[in-house]
Amino acid sequence: MRKSNFKRKTKETDISVSVILDGTGKSVVSTGIGFLDHMIDLFAKHGLFDLTVKCKGDLHVDDHHTTEDVGIAMAKAFTQALGEKKGIARYGTAYVPMDEALARCVVDLSGRSALVFKAEFTRKKVGDLSTEMIEHFFQSFAENVKANIHIEVLYGKNTHHKIEAIFKAFARAMRQACEIDPRVKGVLSTKGKL
Numbered sequence: 001m002r003k004s005n006f007k008r009k010t011k012e013t014d015i016s017v018s019v020i021l022d023g024t025g026k027s028v029v030s031t032g033i034g035f036l037d038h039m040i041d042l043f044a045k046h047g048l049f050d051l052t053v054k055c056k057g058d059l060h061v062d063d064h065h066t067t068e069d070v071g072i073a074m075a076k077a078f079t080q081a082l083g084e085k086k087g088i089a090r091y092g093t094a095y096v097p098m099d100e101a102l103a104r105c106v107v108d109l110s111g112r113s114a115l116v117f118k119a120e121f122t123r124k125k126v127g128d129l130s131t132e133m134i135e136h137f138f139q140s141f142a143e144n145v146k147a148n149i150h151i152e153v154l155y156g157k158n159t160h161h162k163i164e165a166i167f168k169a170f171a172r173a174m175r176q177a178c179e180i181d182p183r184v185k186g187v188l189s190t191k192g193k194l
Contacts, residue, residue, distance in 0.1 A: 001020060001022065002020070002021040002022055002081045002082065002083070002178075003018070003019060003020040003021065003050075003081055004018065004019055004077045004078075004080035004081040005017070005018045005077070006018075006073055006076045006077040006080060007073075008069060008072065008073045008076070010065075010069065012057060012058050012061075012065040012066075012069065013055055013056065013057040013058070013065055013066055013069040013070075014055070014056045014057075015053070015054065015055040015056075015057075015069055015070060015073040016052070016053075016054050016073075017051070017052065017053050017054075017070075017073045017074050017076070017077040018050075018051070018052045018077065019049055019050065019051050019052075019074075019077045019078060019081050020049065020050035020051075020081075021049060021078075021081050021082070021178050022048075023044075023048055023049050023050030023051075024048060024050060025044055025045040025046070025047070025048045025049065025050070026044070026050045026051075027040065027041050027044035027045065027049075027050070027051045027052070027053075028051075028052045028053075028054075029041050029044075029051070029052070029053045029054075030053070030054050030055070031053060031054075031055040031057070031066055031067075031070055032055065032056070032057060032059050032066060033059070033063055033066060033067065033127075033128050033129050034127050034128055034129075035126050035127035035128060035129040036063075036066070036067060036070065036129050036137075038127075039163065039164070039167040040053055040070070040074075040167075042164065042167055042168060042171065043167050043168075043170060043171040043174075044171070045171070046096075046167075046168045046171035046172055046175070047171035047172065047174050047175040048175055049171075049174075049175070051074075053070060053073075053074065055069070055070055055073075057069065062130070063128065063129055063130055063133055064130075064133065064136070067129065067130075067133040067136060067137050067140075068133075068136055068137070068140050069140075070137070071136070071137040071138070071139075071140030071141040071144070072140045072141075072143075072144045074141060075140065075141045075142075075143070075144030075145035076144055076145075078145050078174075078178075079144070079145050079146070082109065082178065084187070084194075085109060085187050085194045086184075086186055086187055087180045087181060087182070087184045087185075087186075087187075088109065088177065088178055088179065088180060088181070088184065088187075088188065089176060089177055089178075089179050089180075089181045089184070089188070090108060090109050090110070090177055090184075090187075090188040090189075090194065091106075091107065091108050091109075091176070091177055092105075092106070092107040092172070092173035092174055092175065092176030092177030092178075093105070093106045093107075093173055093176065094168075094169040094170075094171075094172030094173040094176065095169065096165050096168040096169040096172060097165060098156075098161040098162070098164045098165035098168065099158065099161045100155075100156055100157055100158065100161065101153060101155065101156025101157070101158060101161040101162045101164075101165045102153070102154045102155055102156065102165060103119075103151065103152065103153050103154065103156075103162065103165035103166045103168070103169040104150075104151070104152050104154060104169060105149070105150065105151050105166065105169035105170045105172070105173040106148075106149075106150040106173060107147055107148065107149055107150075107170075107173040107174055107176075107177045108147060108148040108177070109145070109146075109147045109177050109178070109194065110146070110147060110148055110194060111146050111193070111194040112146060112147075112148065113142045113143045113144075113145075113146050113147060113148070114142065114148045114149070115135075115138055115139050115142040115143075115148075115149050115150075115151075116149075116150040116151070116152075117135045117138060117139075117151050117152075118151065118152040118153065119134070119135070119151065119152065119153040119162060119166065120153070121134070121159045121162065121163070122159055123159040126159055126160050126163060131159060131163070134163055134166065138151060138170070147177075149170070151166055151169070151170065153165065153166065
């Protein structure tokens with residue numbers, strides 16, 4: 001079973017993450033930021049990852065450290081669960097609508113980190129999460145899982161809908177990229193290593 005447990009503790013946050021890649025979409029999420037919890041819950045559900053994320057952060061300061069460090073810790077857990085990435089599909093692509101909004105996410109678990117993020121939000125916050133932290137979450141994830149992640153909101157009006165479409169598209173693309181393809185022998189790279 002492809003799974004991992006990861007813990008990260010700093011002066012700003014104390015986080016534990018567990019993931020089962022070949023799960024059923026069960027999640028237990030508690031970051032202290034309600035909208036972030038909602039996004040991680042639906043990421044697990046639509047990615048079919050069994051995911052537990054628990055974080056105690058310095059929310060009396062703001063939402064920055066918690067959001068960033070949750071992205072880092074989740075990425076590290078996924079990296080551990082993927083191991084040498086033998087047999088994975090490597091690439092994933094998803095278009096997901098959320099009412100009037102449409103998001104696209106493309107992932108390559110290449111061993112190299114890059115984020116392209118094209119989305120504009122008209123609100124500064126959704127619930128208790130600053131919308132500027134959405135891109136930062138994905139930057140933290142891309143850097144620490146060492147993946148190319150391309151995210152774009154193609155259109156939409158409602159900020160909540162745009163962000164939800166992003167996380168659902170990310171979930172579907174990650175699910176596809178992490179899945180085992182029985183035709184892949186070793187790793188899907190001419191280099192022989194990811």
